[in-house]
Amino acid sequence: MTHTPAHPPPVHPLTALSHKLGSIAYGGDYNPEQWPRHVWQEDVRLMREAGVNLVTVGVFAWSRIQPRPGTYDFGLLDEVLDLLHAHGIAVDLxxxxxxxxxxxxxLHPDARPVTASGTRLAHGSRQVFCPSHPAYAEAADALVTALAERYADHPALVLWHVHNEFGNHNALCYCDVSAAAFRTWLGERYTTLDTLNEVWGTDFWGQRYGDWDEIEPPRDTTAFRNPGQDLDFRRFSSDALLARHRAEAALLRRLAPGIPLTTNHLGTLEKKVDAHSFAAECDLVSLDHYLPAADPDGHIDLALNADLARGMAAGRPWLLMEHSTSAVNWQPVNVAKQPGQMRRNSLTHLARGADGVLFFQWRQSRAGAEKWHSAMLPHGGTDTRIWKEVRGLGADLAALGEVTGTRVAADVALLFDWHNWWALEMEARPSGPMRYLDTVRDWYEALWRLNITCDVVAPGADLTSYKAVVAPNLYLLSDEHADALTRYVRDGGHLAVGCFSGVVDAGDRIRLGGYPGALREVLGLRVDEYLPLRPGDTVSLSDGSTAGQWAERVEPRGCTPVLRFANGPDGGPAPGGPALTRHAYGAGTSWYVATRASGATLRELVLRLGEEAGLRPVADVPDGVEAVRRSGPDGSYLFLVNHGEVPAKVLVEGTGLLDATAGGSFTEIPAGGVAVVLETSAGPRS
Incomplete structure (x- = not known):
């Protein structure tokens, strides 16, 4: 009998790109149109000196490429792409x-976006267009066609960069063109006005529609907007931009087959578009991330976004398209990164699955709105701390080239959903101070501080391979996703859910019969009443910890209370009632937190969840050391990032790839340093 070997799995586009580049992708946005030609020669020389092998070109160059309607001038791009290729630098065009x-x-003043108050915005910035306007679609498609026809076979081209940060500034346009497109979208979604009226609950406040033409976007009005209308307008707006991504992608795939494409998402920085839907349309996932300067623990936000990018990539490698070498230009106080911080940030992204580290931008602008945004080559040139660190990072990435293609394994999924984010933070909710990202970060931080790696995924992701699932908030939960979570627990999974979850369906309609609606059965409880707290008020729990912002009057229906609100006035509006519950359901267990618990309480919950689910930290490390493991067929790589102010020692068998002295039984990581160890034998994995 002849054995036919199975076809090897296809190589991921980013892994193939890494092989072509010979190492990890390294570089950033390159905007030569801002500089005279003699500077370009210095640019390519310094790029090679720094180890740059990939740059993004042309992000904001439409006015150069097409200086007048119907007239294209490719001279600058031709020259720049040829120059980069001659110096061994690949292009993300x-x-x-x-x-x-x-x-x-x-020519098309009516294509400028309009605000909810009716103000039409002026030209003078980027993304000044209505996503639904046909004139923009025609002009954009013509530009993409011209670019693809000219550069599809250029040897420098290795990746297409569709648009840039979809919806960052113009996601919600309330003009009449958008209104008409919104009505079309609603007709496709609901088919009949009776269905729409039922989902939106338009009999409240006499809003029932008798004709599609009566429906407008949720513009500024006398009182609260209809929440169903508002939620659907956000969905429509995200889909309008997604349609533009699909149109550009279709042209590129037809005219330049074989060149992968991506678009850069903003992760938790961008509320307005559903990045999960865009990621599904890309050949590889890319992310922009900028540290929140006001947060001294911003590195935890960085890890969250990196895990979100990996989740959107379904565990495959992803590309860090933008981050900063130091300060940015757009935060209220643009705090500069301390020495070594840029290296730590970059290698943390790499640890969490990135196979490329890029910045905005290569050369710091001398004019324009982002001239105070840091860059790889600062205003001060090569005689600067940042330039020295950029060169050092290039050497580090060259030493870590063998890591490309390996993956991060996670036994925990954290559910993150833009639709839920939109719905939770609309008008007329029980607690305005309850913010979606605050809750997500609380739960994520508990996992991070215990060095338990998680994938941050959409509620519709396949959860069967995860030992545990945590859902910080699921205020909006579709029937499909509720059923999937119930099956997950019944079949042996371990689920932890945060407060105010399971409350409404996909149309933002309350699930009747008692809170938490779709999750009552799997959680084994009923919530009689939601009890939001006044700003600044706290409640005490039975273990002596405190919680804030929220409480619930919980009635056990099979669950076991693990923590209670304290008896007496310190226990808040539900004294003595359950605050944390556990429920055995089918072959699995579920947990519910009926308040916004402290970090210590959430860490204790994760520890108990981990004991039951068989979770283990990545490595035994001191406090302040972040540990992440990437694994592949040829070995495991343990990344150790020391966020502390003193050196730290970690017991690990292996060879250090960044520090020649690391290896053997112990690896010492200096304060603020990073070690990457090729392990002799992999230790416990998350």
């Missing part, structure tokens, strides 16, 4: 559609 030129808005 942008479609340039994120910055329509002045002639476009001059």
């Amino acid at each position: 942008a479609t340039a559609t994120a910055a329509p030129p002045p002639w476009f808005t001059h």
